[in-house]
Amino acid sequence: MAKYFVFSIDDGTVFDRQTIALFNKYDIRGTFNLNSGLPGFVWYLDGQPIERLNLEVSFPLYQGHEVASHTLTHPDLALCPREEMYRQVNDDVMNLKRIFMRDVTSFATPFESCGDREAEIIREVPGITNIRLSEVDESFAMPRDPFHIKVTSLNIDRALYLFDAFEREAGTALFVYAGHSYDFALTDSFGKLETLIRRIKANSEIKNVTMGELPPLIF
Numbered sequence: 001m002a003k004y005f006v007f008s009i010d011d012g013t014v015f016d017r018q019t020i021a022l023f024n025k026y027d028i029r030g031t032f033n034l035n036s037g038l039p040g041f042v043w044y045l046d047g048q049p050i051e052r053l054n055l056e057v058s059f060p061l062y063q064g065h066e067v068a069s070h071t072l073t074h075p076d077l078a079l080c081p082r083e084e085m086y087r088q089v090n091d092d093v094m095n096l097k098r099i100f101m102r103d104v105t106s107f108a109t110p111f112e113s114c115g116d117r118e119a120e121i122i123r124e125v126p127g128i129t130n131i132r133l134s135e136v137d138e139s140f141a142m143p144r145d146p147f148h149i150k151v152t153s154l155n156i157d158r159a160l161y162l163f164d165a166f167e168r169e170a171g172t173a174l175f176v177y178a179g180h181s182y183d184f185a186l187t188d189s190f191g192k193l194e195t196l197i198r199r200i201k202a203n204s205e206i207k208n209v210t211m212g213e214l215p216p217l218i219f
């Protein structure tokens with residue numbers, strides 16, 4: 001029996017610096033889902049500028065963490081024709097492999113539109129062994145299929161609440177926290193993230209793994 005905890009952080013923004021500083025302080029490894037086709041892209045959320053990193057320059061930041069594909073330019077996959085969807089993932093994987101000089105095996109869907117149609121196309125991209133969806137499932141159940149991994153929580157307050165039940169879970173259990181570093185920045189929640197990390201580290205039954213390490217654990 002084992003319990004696994006995954007941090008899956010999207011979009012590769014400047015706020016990843018704060019998240020990774022916390023992860024490194026506690027020897028936590030995260031999976032960072034990056035878009036290689038949007039270097040330096042800035043957009044606004046609640047009036048705050050959110051800037052994507054230029055990965056060609058910022059790649060050393062992610063040392064020790066998993067780097068995963070999140071498409072080239074973050075389109076709504078439901079609106080993408082088959083060939084464009086394949087290109088969005090395949091080209092992103094190839095760019096990330098070149099920039100980070102390592103294999104890229106994980107994919108996380110942008111927005112919330114990744115269903116069976118999208119998963120069937122993305123799983124054909126060479127090297128991809130697992131897909132994280134945006135669908136929430138608070139059951140802590142191990143996925144039956146590595147190409148349909150659901151999220152346990154997208155919200156740090158909810159994650160802290162659910163963590164009690166996760167610790168009480170008797171069998172093999174999985175907690176996938178998914179979100180963005182700017183979620184913590186915009187809600188002043190890096191302290192809550194640190195609380196969650198400390199609770200993970202304090203429980204010897206819980207093993208922190210990356211998305212890429214999950215497929216062999218799923219059967």
Ligand SMILES: [Zn+2]
Pocket residue numbers: 010011070074109110111
């Ligand atoms: Zn995203």
